[in-house]
Amino acid sequence: MARSRYPPDDFVCPYQDHCPHLDGMSTTWVLEEYRRGGDSYQEQMQIIDDLDETLETARKRMRELEKEIAELRAKYQALHQKQFKPNRKKTTAGDDTVQFLIGS
Numbered sequence: 001m002a003r004s005r006y007p008p009d010d011f012v013c014p015y016q017d018h019c020p021h022l023d024g025m026s027t028t029w030v031l032e033e034y035r036r037g038g039d040s041y042q043e044q045m046q047i048i049d050d051l052d053e054t055l056e057t058a059r060k061r062m063r064e065l066e067k068e069i070a071e072l073r074a075k076y077q078a079l080h081q082k083q084f085k086p087n088r089k090k091t092t093a094g095d096d097t098v099q100f101l102i103g104s
Helices: 027-084 093-102
Strands: none
Touching: none
16 A cells, blocks of 8 residues: 555644754744745845846946047047147258259
């Protein structure tokens, strides 16, 4: 004959309040904590999802700001360089005379 998976309806465990397999803890308390743990897990996962979304938004904003900084630096450098004349090779008075004589 097969053994029943569940105890009889009128069965009361003598160790219900101090189970030796649960280090003396109450089985009722352990079951309540187990069930509460599932709710707590779902809350924590929701918090993690919210934080991931916030982090991704912040990373996107950082990329935009870095791009804007690069553009502003390029504009600044262009404006700064515009203030100065480009380097040109200076000719001496002797060079002008030689070119004049050669060109004639």
